[in-house]
Amino acid sequence: MSDRPRPDDQATSSNHNGARSNAYIPNGTVPPQPVVPPTAKFTEGYTAPGFRPVASSPDQTSWKPPKHIIWGTCGFIVGLLASTVVVVLQGVWSSSADNPRETARQGLADAVDQCDLGASDIAAVAGDGQSVSFDGIGKHGAEDFDDLRCLGNFLEMPDSVTEEMAHTRALDGRQEDEWGDYRVTWSYHPDDGMNAVFSVHVNEH
Numbered sequence: 001m002s003d004r005p006r007p008d009d010q011a012t013s014s015n016h017n018g019a020r021s022n023a024y025i026p027n028g029t030v031p032p033q034p035v036v037p038p039t040a041k042f043t044e045g046y047t048a049p050g051f052r053p054v055a056s057s058p059d060q061t062s063w064k065p066p067k068h069i070i071w072g073t074c075g076f077i078v079g080l081l082a083s084t085v086v087v088v089l090q091g092v093w094s095s096s097a098d099n100p101r102e103t104a105r106q107g108l109a110d111a112v113d114q115c116d117l118g119a120s121d122i123a124a125v126a127g128d129g130q131s132v133s134f135d136g137i138g139k140h141g142a143e144d145f146d147d148l149r150c151l152g153n154f155l156e157m158p159d160s161v162t163e164e165m166a167h168t169r170a171l172d173g174r175q176e177d178e179w180g181d182y183r184v185t186w187s188y189h190p191d192d193g194m195n196a197v198f199s200v201h202v203n204e205h
Contacts, residue, residue, distance in 0.1 A: 104181035104200040105130050111154035120147050131199035139193040151198060155182050165196065 109129055117123040117132065122144055124133050132151065137144045145166070152162055161177045161184065168175055168188045176185040183201035188194045 100181065101130075101200060101202045104202050107155065108132065108182070108198070108200060111151050114154055115147060115150035117147060117151065123147055123151075131197055134194070134196040134198075136192060137194035137196065144193070148196060152184075155198065156180060157182070157184065165194070168194070 105128075108131075109125075112118065112123075112125055112132060117125070122134050122136055122140070124135070126132070134144075134148055137148055148165070149162060151157075156179070158179055161179070164175070164177070165184075165186050168186065170189050172188070174185060174187045176183060178184075178201055181200060181202045182198060184196060184198050186194055186196035
């Protein structure tokens with residue numbers, strides 16, 4: 001009896017590509033089935049075999065400028081603000097220097113503050129700040145002259161003018177004198193005391 005396979009012992013099968021195969025299959029043997037991989041289920045937390053997730057880099061999600069750019073920008077802003085302040089102050093100083101009357105007025109205001117004439121009963125500052133009036137010097141005592149001397153000292157009034165004011169008589173009438181950017185006029189009466197006006201006097205021509 002021949003060992004050659006009979007035609008009915010041969011089975012025809014198809015591979016996964018659909019091609020027909022004439023491989024010999026022994027009688028009564030179940031042909032092997034192709035291995036089909038399980039369907040991948042992508043659920044939360046599932047990672048496919050051989051797949052490594054790439055961690056996101058902070059540089060990919062948000063961009064931060066380098067420190068030297070930040071410091072450079074801050075330095076520029078501070079420098080710009082400082083320059084602006086300097087320009088404004090220079091403008092104020094220049095305006096004051098270009099206006100002698102304003103400079104003298106400020107000097108008179110400073111003298112009033114230093115001598116605390118705002119609290120004096122015999123002194124009054126004009127609304128425009130360019131003159132200070134004394135009324136009734138000596139009626140309340142010799143200390144009234146202290147305010148007048150204080151103001152004269154801060155305005156650098158010559159001592160000769162101070163002495164002339166102290167020795168003024170009623171019959172001398174209205175007196176006046178000038179020095180620097182200031183002028184003073186005064187008169188004396190035994191009943192009213194001395195009246196004096198210190199004022200800004202600038203020759204702008």
